[in-house]
Structures are given as structure tokens and as C-alpha cells.
Amino acid sequence: MVKYLKLAAAVAFFMVGLALLAVPPPSSGTPPVIRDRQTAVLIGALWDLSGNSRSQGEAALESVRRAVKIVNAQGGVRRRRLQIVPADTGGSLATLLLKARELVENPAVLALIGPVNEELSHALREYAESNRIPLILISGHEPLLPFRRGAATRWTFSVAPGLAPSIKVFYREFQRLKLNPIGPLVADNRYGKRASLWLAGYGPEYHLNILPARKFKTDNTDTRVGVHDLVREGANALVAWGPRKSGVGLAWSIRDTGLVLAVPAGMISADLLKAAAHSVRLWTAAPPIMAAEAVPSAHPCAFSVSRFRLLHRDMAGKYSPEELMAAGASWDALHLLARGLSASADFSRAGLMRAIEDADAYYSGVMGQFRPSSRDHSGLNPSSLL
Template sequence: MVKKFLRSILIFLIFSTFFLKPAYSGPKPIKVGALLDLSGPNKDLGNAMLIGAKKAIKMLNPRLEKLGYQFDLLVVDTSGQEGRLLLGAMRLQKNEGVMAIIGPTESHLSRTLRAFSEIHELLLILTSGTYPLRPTPWDKYTKWTFSVFPDIGIMIKSFYYSVRKMGLKKVGILVETNSKWEKDITWLKAYAPEFGIKITSVEGFGKYDTDCSSQLKYLKDLETDIILFRGDERFLATLFKSLRNNPIKLAFLMDTPVDVPVIRNYLQNGTVFLQNPMVLHKKVSDEDNLLNIIRFKNAISESTIRTRDKVIAASLSWDAIGLLAEAFFNEAIPTKEGLLETLNHTTYHGIIGTFTIKEYDHNGLDQKSLTLSPVLN
């Protein structure tokens, strides 16, 4: 009787090894929302961002799975509308339970999405918008928001740094009057002394002007070395036509969308300079950034991403996903609070550039990640 009992126990233990072993459930899904314009006025850039995000996740998931996680991307088409952006963000948070969101495509919607993120305490990686994200104890609207798009201060400091490297000192500013662009004048004037830059003059133009030859000539007469344009892209054709009769070096910061073929139609002696992120540099010295750029270029090689603006758009979403993944590689606790804590002390070697994020700087892009590059025929 005892032998039979012991034999039954032994058989039970053997079978329990096979049948009572906990089933492997696979990596834990980390839901990430993407709020992008896929059918509105900026659908080309929005779809480029979608490609960049998907390619980044495909590349990163094998590494994340080794840690027990995987990214699942949930996409909302905003059509470039504020209402659809907010409804989509609410659905992603309440119904889908996303841990973080990325977007939007348009800079003018970045503040709206940022406000939603802070109110609902939802981690956000902005892919547009130039407003500085510098959390302070009395700032209640920057805790949960990060960005991979360079803020206005970084772009201006990088511009001045590049200008000085070119051996130039005198900068003129051509700005669209009565517009959002005028606020940048304060930043431009504030940083100029730090780099030994002299601003010769600030010249304005109206959005309905059909010529700006007089402004260009005046800046040229002041012995201006290079002119920085701050205005909407709809004025570019007028600007380039006026430039034909007043050849002078002209520069654009990264947040101004420009069509390189259009520039080449009006180009004279390589006078136009574009501020480019690291992914568009001819040479990249940092091995970590370079490896990331090679992976990105291989990933999009068979896609429709060809133009400068689309490459930058895809790069931004790639880096937004990459920054989130970096937090997990740095052993972040898989909660929104854990991600927040880790991101506040993260260095990420992206393809836009190198980001050193701190509690008081939620962008942290190295100004040397951006350079001025001439557009050549």
C-alpha cells in the first residue's frame, strides 16, 4: 500500500513538471501612441513620420524582447486638426492604455498636445515645435513632455556657431512682420553677443509682398555677411526671385520647410545654406550616432522617403521611438513614472543628434548636432 502511494506521488510529480509548468506568455507589450497627420495638409510629412516610427520599432523590438518587452504602435490620423488630435489622444489614453505618445506633425499643434499630456500625466515625445522645455519647480507644464525637435534656442546657438566657423560675423535678419516669427528676434539678439555676432539690421516683409529686393539691398549695403530668413515657406519663391538681383548668403533654420529643387532653380554661387540635423551631415564622427544613421538609411532605403523634409520627418519619429527605447535599455521600471524618472537622466545618440536629457532640460540636443550646409547645383 505504501509503495503504491509513493509510486502515485512520483508519477504525479513527473507529470506536473510538464503539465503544470507556467506557460510562456511572451514579451510584455508596451503600447505607444502616434498622433500624426496622415490625410490632411501635411500628410506627406505625417506618413514619413509613420514610416520612421514603424521602422524604428521593427529594428528595436528584438533588443527589447531580450529584456521582456516589445513596442506596439497605435496610430491616430489627426488630419492636422486640433479636435481630432485631442479626441485621438483621449482615446489612446483611456481606451488603449498607452504608456507614451509621440507627435504631432504640425508645430502649431504641439502646444495643444503638450497641454493634454501634462493635464493627464501622459508621457509625450514631441516631434515638432520649437518651444524650450526647461522644467522648473514652479513650471507645471513641462514635467511629462520631452522633445526630439530642436528648440529655438538650440537652433539659434547652432546657427551662430556655424556662422563663426565660416569666418563670418555680421548677420542680417529678414522676418515676416505681424507673425509668429517675430518673437524669434528676441532670442536672436540675446544670443548674438555670446558668439561675437553683430546683427546689422532686422528687416521685415508682409505676407502679401511680391518683392523684397529693397530689404536685401539694404542689408547688403550694411556689409552683412549672411541673412537669416524667418517666415513661412509660401514667401520663398518671392525671396529667391529677389535674391537673383542681390546675390548674398542666405540661411534657413531647421524649422523652415524648404524644397531643395526650388532653391536650385534660383541658386547663384552656392549662396543658400540650410541648417541640417546629423542624419544629413556628410561626415559624422561619433560612432554611436553613425551606427544609428546607417541603420536608419538601410531601413528607409526601399521606402518613398527621398526629399530633405521627408527624411527629417522620418528621423524625428525614429528618434522619438529610439529615445523611449533607450529608457528601457537603461533599466527603466515599465510604468509611466518609471519611464519619466529614467528619461530625466538619459543620453541618446540619435540621428537628429545627441540628446543629453536632464531634469531641467527635456530636449538636451547638442548644438553641434546641427550644421549649416550649402545647397549646391
């Protein structure tokens, strides 16, 4: 179900139902002894720890450190200890590629996690593909399709809330509420062009009339022209795609129209929630970690979210939405890699890649349910979004 976000709920998400977050104690007995400590499994993490997105990078780093501590306390991965190797990108493309090269050249580094800056996700993906090292993206909206001509993905996976699963959630809800036609707003760049095709392509499946997409400049805070064009054409709801920084401009432009504005979770920020408060009907397909209240016990991700919140209770009310998603995605990335290493035939990059791709069951994390496959390297189950 699409979740209607409110600023107060998003910022103080931890405070509701905290008493319910107790998790079962570890199984009785002594955890397996970790052997070969000198041959720890290294995971490289490329985050902005000093630039404009440093708060997200710091949240990601702290979350992964806690995840690694849990895995190692349970005996590591096949009795080998996990170790995170953080690298500060400073939010710079040049620094990102330099740090990535340093990590790739270390044969003990079996995989990469990152980045928190969505603008850098495509470059890191291309680098990982060229250098044949598994990468778990924690930001970005691009579909990761191994069979796609000219942009095939072999080594890159994702735990970020992608565009396609979000579209399915939105369109299912639009269909249920009989909101039709739908007006798309997309960023004026190559990713926006691709997004407009996806937005139009899913329309017939849900019996929705998708109007021609209107484009907006990502550095333009005024998108009223596109909004008004769609309103004149009869749009009963708007769905938007663009970088996170464009969200505030969209919210200001849609004020007082009374229309729903649906955006992927990757566009949600504290600034957007503030701009939308009381005047915009803002929807998103929310990862379970963003639930304002306790996740229902029947939800497949309920235990993971409860454990995450319990182990991060000292951060209650301190994370912004974007910091929370960076922390949650990094947490899931680490656990997805740990599961892959446990199933891998050997401790090699190729073995890890194959193990992640060949998983025979969903990984239920805090960002949703994921089952990467040879056809989709995200494998996010839309039904696990809220």
C-alpha cells in the first residue's frame, strides 16, 4: 500500500512502538569460533564522509559497522571474519574512481558497497562492471538487467528502492482509487528519458491512461509550467522521477492543485517533507524502514526492521529520511553480501557474484524483500514496499 508521508512521523519514526522491538535472544550455546583471523574477508565501502552528503555517509558507515559486529559475533562467514574498508569519496567523481581503484587492486577486497550520492551510482556501476567485482548499490534508480543490450549488468546489484517496483505500487493504487489519467514529470536528462518510457510502458497493464511526460530542469526550482500543462490535459494524479534535489521544486509547483504527487522513495528528503507539509498529497512507495509505526508482524520484513531499530535505538529521532535510507540500504547490502559469501563455492569475486545471483530465496531486509536473479539484479518485491 502506498504510504502517505508526514514530516513528524518520518523524523520520529523510532518512537512509535519501541517497546515492541525486543528480538529473540541468540540461540543457546557458544557461537562458532572464528578461525583464520589473519585472512578476514574485506568489503570496500565508498561513501561521502567529508562532502555535502557526509551525514548520509556517516549514517551508512555506522550502520555497516553494527551489521559487521553482529555477523562476526555469530561466527563470521564460514568462520572467517568480515571487515569493512571505508573509503571517503568526498562526493567527487574523480575521488570515487581513485578510491575504487585502490580497493579493486587489493585482492582481499571481494566486493564493494556504495555510494550515497545517487549522481555517482552510474559511474561506480560502470567501474565495477569493467573490473569484474561485485557491487551492491545503495542509491540510484536504474534497472539492473543482465540481458539488456548495451547496458547489461553482470557484477552490480542493488538494494536501493528502484523505479520499476515503485511504479507498480503507484499504478496499482491509482487503479484502485480510479485516478486516471496520470501525468508524468521527469528530469530532463538521459535517465529521465528512460524513466518516461517505463512510466508509459506500465500504463496498459493497470488500465491507466498515461499522458505524455513533461520534462523539467533539475536545477530549476519552478516546474509549474509542466504541472499546469498536465492539469489542463486532465491529469488526476502526478508521478515524478528525478534526483532528490528536485523534490522541493516539484512540491512547490503542485501546491493548491489538490493532486496526488507520487515520487520514488529515493526522492524523499527532509526538505521535501517540509515543503509538502499541509499542502501536498505526497505519496511514496516506502521501504519498510521508513514506516511511521511498527511494521505489521505479518510483513516479511518485520523482524529485520525491529532488529535494526533496536540496535539503532540510540539514534531514535536523529536520522533524516535520507540518512535513514542510507543506513538501511548499507545494512541490507552488508547482509546480502554475507549471505552470498556463505553460499559461495569459494571466497572469490566470481564465486560471490554467482552466489548472489543464484539465491533460491528472498532476503528480507529493512529496505524490502530482494531476490536477485539472472534476469534482474535487484529483484525487489514490490509487495514488500509500504
